[in-house]
Amino acid sequence: MARGYLVLEDGTVYEGELFGGVSDACGEVVFGTGMCGYQESLTDPSYEGQILVMTYPLIGNYGINEDFNQSSGIHVRGLVVREYCTEPSPMYGGRTLDDFLKQFGVPGISGIDTRDLVIRIRTGGTVKGMITSDGSDLEGVISNLKKMPAPSESNLVAKVACKEITKEDMGKDITVGLIDCGVKAGIPRDLKSRFNIITFPYDTPADVVVDSGVEGVLISNGPGDPAHPDIAKTTVRTIDELSSQLPLYGICFGSQLIAIAMGGSTYKLKFGHRGTNQPVKYNGKVYITSQNHGYAVDDHSLEGTGLIADQFNINDGSVEGVKHKDLPIFTSQYHPEASAGPWDTMFLFDQFQRTIKGERK
Missing domain, CATH: 3.40.50.880 (Class I glutamine amidotransferase (GATase) domain)
Structure with a gap:
């Protein structure tokens, strides 16, 4: 599994493992506290422009089922989890979270200390961030994030x-x-x-x-x-x-x-x-x-x-x-x-x- 980075505009860098779509993604980094409902969150149009952090440590354990979609596609720009389940329960067909993200070209990153990340957001507020596979110029990424308009500045x-x-x-x-x-x-x-x-x-x-x-x-x-x-x-x-x-x-x-x-x-x-x-x-x-x-x-x-x-x-x-x-x-x-x-x-x-x-x- 490829190594990747979650970079925040305040200069914080988390290293983890990439899954899902093969692309970089920028957005406002926010967190959701549900123990379930990850598919509904991913497909909720209200998450447009945001990178979603799941506070529950294991995501994807019951797989993906089309009945749970809240729209025709994924709207988050990226997903951050502590651990994602590679072998979900067959209850809803056994489709993986990794496959679902790949379908829509949305990157995910796992192995992140989401507890530390959420404490940082709760303390300092939401921040702009980027999921990237390229660690060669992280200082440049941070500089660009600081200049990047907030997603909410667009319609x-x-x-x-x-x-x-x-x-x-x-x-x-x-x-x-x-x-x-x-x-x-x-x-x-x-x-x-x-x-x-x-x-x-x-x-x-x-x-x-x-x-x-x-x-x-x-x-x-x-x-x-x-x-x-x-x-x-x-x-x-x-x-x-x-x-x-x-x-x-x-x-x-x-x-x-x-x-x-x-x-x-x-x-x-x-x-x-x-x-x-x-x-x-x-x-x-x-x-x-x-x-x-x-x-x-x-x-x-x-x-x-x-x-x-x-x-x-x-x-x-x-x-x-x-x-x-x-x-x-x-x-x-x-x-x-x-x-x-x-x-x-x-x-x-x-x-x-x-x-x-x-x-x-």
């Missing part, structure tokens, strides 16, 4: 969102719109059990959404900075115009966009929330949730917007959901559809359905 949503409007008639009595900012497959799966769906690209104007006849709109998860200028000119403007016309529900990136559209603001978390075990307090109860985000809504910015923060992360107190005091609008920063993770908050899709029915004349 990552445009890379992962759908390009055309699609309709799915499930024989239900309510049709909802889904604004796709990089939606995970689990969200339309759970919507289709309750609604017919019309899916719109992230930059669809509000009048197109309204004219389609949908009775409510869900704004999906997605990658990058919710305050990016390209998003402000498109999705945020659409949400602003829809807010007085239709019930809205925002998940993850969608939660942040609703806050911005109503006059609030967001900020970048030091190291984000990524994993299947984040505790959230909501209506006097604590729920264990699945999360993947690097930004959060600024609670203080909501004054005068009509939005009220009503859900909070137990670990750091950050906002995990908002609701409007007058309009049929609510959000969750976490993923009620899980995929992977607990289904403790699946009831939010039912809440969306009740909200729509309550708005019917």
Whole structure:
């Protein structure tokens, strides 16, 4: 197995063994805390532009199964693990993680002290990094990483969102719109059990959404900075115009966009929330949730917007959901559809359905 390096912009170098795709990869180095769900994470469009570090020490032990994919391909730029399993359980067919990464040309590196790496990220915050097979000029790599723009400076949503409007008639009595900012497959799966769906690209104007006849709109998860200028000119403007016309529900990136559209603001978390075990307090109860985000809504910015923060992360107190005091609008920063993770908050899709029915004349 070839030797390789994970190089960080702060000058730290980890040496390990390469697997998966044969290529170098640069991105924002982040970590996920799930004990399972590695395939869902790899295929989650919200990881676009990032190198993912898995904190659980053994990854790939139950193999790869197409049913777990959250999109049509892998979106992480690279994968970092302590150890990857070369002989997974045959339960799901026995396909290896190595083979899956090779299919999409995504490099992985193993043998890394992921505990030390995660402590470094938790202490100093997320950093830019590179997985490379060439150790001849690591100082040059570090210099280039320092100059490299952060992935979030580009419009990552445009890379992962759908390009055309699609309709799915499930024989239900309510049709909802889904604004796709990089939606995970689990969200339309759970919507289709309750609604017919019309899916719109992230930059669809509000009048197109309204004219389609949908009775409510869900704004999906997605990658990058919710305050990016390209998003402000498109999705945020659409949400602003829809807010007085239709019930809205925002998940993850969608939660942040609703806050911005109503006059609030967001900020970048030091190291984000990524994993299947984040505790959230909501209506006097604590729920264990699945999360993947690097930004959060600024609670203080909501004054005068009509939005009220009503859900909070137990670990750091950050906002995990908002609701409007007058309009049929609510959000969750976490993923009620899980995929992977607990289904403790699946009831939010039912809440969306009740909200729509309550708005019917």
